[in-house]
Amino acid sequence: MLDNLPQMTKFIPKIRQYDDDLEKQNLWWTVVAMVGKVNNQDMDGQLLESITETQAQFEKLRANLIENMVQRYLDKVSVSLKLKSQAFINTLNRNLFERTADVGFLAIDDDIVGFLEAEDFSKEKLFHLQERLTSYVLKYSVYDDVAILSPTGKVLVREDKEIAPIQSHNDIWSKVVTHDGYIEYDKPLDIFPKQSLPLSYLQRICNRQGKVVGILCLSFKFVDELTQLSDTLSHSAESEPSSENFLLCDQAKNIMFAKHSTEMGKSLPALKSNQLEIVSFSGRQYFAYVTEAEGYQGFKGLPWQSVVLHPLDVAFKSDAAEHHFELNETSALFPHDLNELNLEINTALLIVVLNGKIISLKNKVKAFLPVLDSFQEIGEQIRQIFATSIEHIYQVTHQTLAAEVSFLAKLAMDIMDRNLYERANDCRWWSVNPNFRRLLSLEEPLTHQQRNELTDVLKAINELYTVYENIIIFDKNADVVAMSDSKNQKMLGSNIGHLSGVKAALKLQTPIDYRVSAFEKTPLYQNKPTYIYYASIAKPISSRYENVGGVGVVFNAEPEFKAILEDFLPKDVNGQSIPGAFAAFVDDHAQVISITENPMNFEVGSHLQLGFNLSALRSDNGTFEVEINHINYLVGYQLSQGYREYKITDSYENKVIALIFSQS
Template sequence: MEALLKNNKSQFLDIFTTVSGHKSNLVSLNSWWDKVALVGKINSLNVPQSLLSNMLETKAEFSELQEILIENLLSENMQQCGVKNQAVAQTLIDIPVRNLFERTADVGFLATDADILAFLSDSTDHVPDTSAIVKRLTEYAAKYSVYDDIMLFDETGQLKAQMDTGADISGDDSVIAEVLTGEHEYLEICRYSPLRPAFPLSSLFLAPVKDPETQRVTGVLCMSFKLEGEMRSLFADLDDGSGAIMALLDKQGNTLVSADETVLPRGTALNVSRSNQIITLGNHEYYCTVARTRGYQGYAGLGWQGCVLLPFASMSAHPENSDENSDDVQRWQGFSPALSNIRHKAKIVTEDLDLVVLNGRIAAARSDADEFIPILEEIRQIGRQMQTIFTDSVSQLMNTALNTHYDGLIFQAALAIDIMDRNLYERANDCRWWALTGLFQSVLNKRQISPDDAAAMAGVLGYINDLYTVYTGLYIYDRNGKIVAVSRPAMKALEGTTVHADTGAGQVFNLKSSQQFCVSEFVPCHYYESKHTYIYNAAITKDGQVNGGIGLVFDSGPEFKQMLEDVTGGENDGIFGLYTDRNGHVISATDNANWKTGDRITLPDTISKGGNGHKGAGIHEINGEEYILAFAVSKGYREYKTSDGYHNDVIAIIGEPNQPVKSQQ
């Protein structure tokens, strides 16, 4: 950023018109000062030379301070653009990487589905009926709605079943043969594929389907992820009306998906060797910011990058002089020592000028040099005008610095709540899909469940739980609410007991379709060592009859805390993270916060009563302490919390104590 500003200073002065206006006014006043001083020197020979020297020294101090002021004004305006763009670019890659990580788990698990195994293992000569398997694939995509097609290929690479029956394939893709070797747990590609010929870009996840006993590869599962739709939705969420062009780039800097195909069409190559640089597209200049993936749980995907292109015209329209946070500016103690020093020096130089003028008046009186009095008065007026410019400039500087700080915290809060919504969307999908497991449906439909049946269900639950470690345990209960199978030996004592009322299981028997689910309140739970958590439930049915349900105990403690720490970077410069409900009950907190899960905070109305998707920042007092708090209210993801009937508003808060910045040693 510093090098960019240094090499393009005049260009950025043209962009930030308020800064250039301040500079122009100061240059004019400097010039007038020189002329006035020269007139005084020529016409006031009786005035001591030391007085004139003091005037020149004070002017030199003003000039030095002016340079520092203009540099900092430019730097802060650039910083505000840079911080915001960097946050957006990082979000453009962090969110997809987390999303795609979930897809790697999906394809691996679905490849072990009993119905898919049976379908691909059918060695009879007759043409198999694909309607049942297509129905099952469709049920899956109805839960995990991020897929637009699911295909099954046999061991020769021939297409055997396809969810999107109206979409033809135009030929073979070499990736199928590669998966059939059985050497990969899964493969991920993002390019044109003849398996999806109608689309110029396909994001496909593939895994071998293996016989569980012999480990022979019997076919390939291929899942088509709605990458472009997901990115379009993310672009819309992040659009602030600035005209910035957002894009997802591949590892080499080629455009995969762009928010503006006319300016940045798919395939356009960008030089991504530096994060902050000026690039030219179609005779227009853009401030380019790129962010690389930080990975998630060891998954880095295909090395994609998030990119933001801010047109220079949008930078000039940047709200440089916003007074929206003027009260907070007066309260904020987080200004850097450098900014605080400018304000302090401006005050000292103005006082020095007043002293020079006073001494001049005394010297003029002693030397009978009345002709010098108008000169002093003119210099005083110049000083007052300079003081006004400095006051306005420093006010702008402080406002811009605070807005920059707010922008960074707000984006962290928005990212934190988005991560939570997207994560819990997957949990709602898991419970509904696992409730459709054929074994569970057939066993619970029996009048009497044998020990062997219960053991078989426990085995499947254990297998699932080993793969999905975000749960401390899974359990199945029958139509009487009695727990009949559990996933972990530590939960064995629960078998035969009636499921607790605080788990939300009672609502299961009122569910009307496989698309519905229910979630417990966030309260201390017996199945989670009496700690707060959510339990996700779905009905297990047969022929429309609810015969019981499945409960998933979410490991909320470490999972929520990790989400917050991923956003805040851990204990970073005193910045803490919280998830709360609208009543201020703490759902999760980073270790450096002054609150813990289960505590209650009295939240300001601006935070607790904000609408879904609302976000902002300000300085607030809690329990006698001032904090800078940025917040974002949950808005859901896809159908989760938006159209599925589930309502549970959560607020992400990123904050820090309102205290002076520590000087760097």
């Protein structure tokens, strides 16, 4: 892109200003040199030659400076678009990974399998199953419909009561019934006529003997998710939504989704992945960045690409909200190379002036002294312009890093909220498992066989949902009756009523509510700190909601949180990790929930010594500067905002802050 500097500089007024100022000094230099040469024929030719050589050095430095400034601005755009493009596809991919577990588990649901095996499609049975599907969608709000089909594609029951059951004529069903596992399907299905952008999760349903008895279909809120995600990513720390457009494209670059819907259905020109490019599209020039999904725990999903477009004519407009950083010449962000070249030019010019004055006085050519004074003034003007330009480069570099760390903090926190939203859904759905409710409602103590029955279900769940270290069931007295973790069987039969969240869970009065433990050490997680999500188990048939126990899902916090943070460590423009950078999740007292490798060896449970109270932060997202162990850091932060109803409308409060540290 630097091959066409004029095209770039015309969009960056600040660079044009510096270049014009330097050009004026260059022209004045030429004029003064010519005047000096014409009017001082007796002057030493070597001195005049030195003036010309120094001017040539200045012109090289000027070109170097302008190129460097343009590159810093391009880096700023590149870092921003790269982060947003990667976040758009990879956050979506993480979400869809969760859907693959959902469809797999719901396909072995006892109520659904029993309904299909019995082939009793009476109004009473259909109503009961439809209510169960409605309960599922209320908890897993990423779906707008769930349908259960016969093996031949006839809709038997669905969650959406507004759509009449039909005999589907799609060809996919013959593939589903012979396929082992889920199918992620992004083509239209006649059973989901409301889907504006189709994405469904399909899996055959088998009975215990392995016979295919039906098909499960989950309709994902695809447009809703893409809109919410692009809205989140297009808001920066302290400014209005940007003019960037977020696109999801198929392999042929056909636009499946566009934040600005006028682009829907169009095709992009061929673009390379993972690099900043300029593209002409719909009569306008854009910076473009294309990313393919990196994959998450082996899941890559369908072959889509995310594209972020930013109009060239507004890409470099300064943001009035951008912070002005105090100049620090010892900072690693300071352009020492340019500063040294500036000193070199000024020193060379000063030597020329001093030599000239000595020669003029020695040869009694006083007429040349005003020329030398003019060169001295030119040198001072150049020095000031370069000093201002170098400070501007420093500001742009600092602002680029500030935008990066604040945005990375935003992404890390968003992924954490999305991850834990799923945990709240899981515990509530599993708590209404018919077998759990039936067995815990028995008056007599559970037999060994009944406990094994519960344990087998928990183990099957845990094999699909690998983010859990353990899943437990406890009775109304808070005694553990079953657990998935075979390594921690000593907890079986023990009372956990003293653990955070358990008593509160046993007091819940609806299947929608849940409780979460404090982030603290627990015997259910090898005495390490984690969150445990709880939901109550109620009697299957009762005139009122009567608790008979609960489900607890023990989140595998140590590797899961650390993996999130490591994904969002800052990188340089070449994609290399920045030395000394680290990331952390902390509570509002700066106590560490999770942290990556760091120079201070902070660990989970440590208190970060920031020198101020995090509750004093004036916004939800931004940056601050701090010195730790004599190292200056620029820190991006993001307060937890929740996701969908999680932490927003469900009454759960837990103040968590993502922090991204980069040396400055």
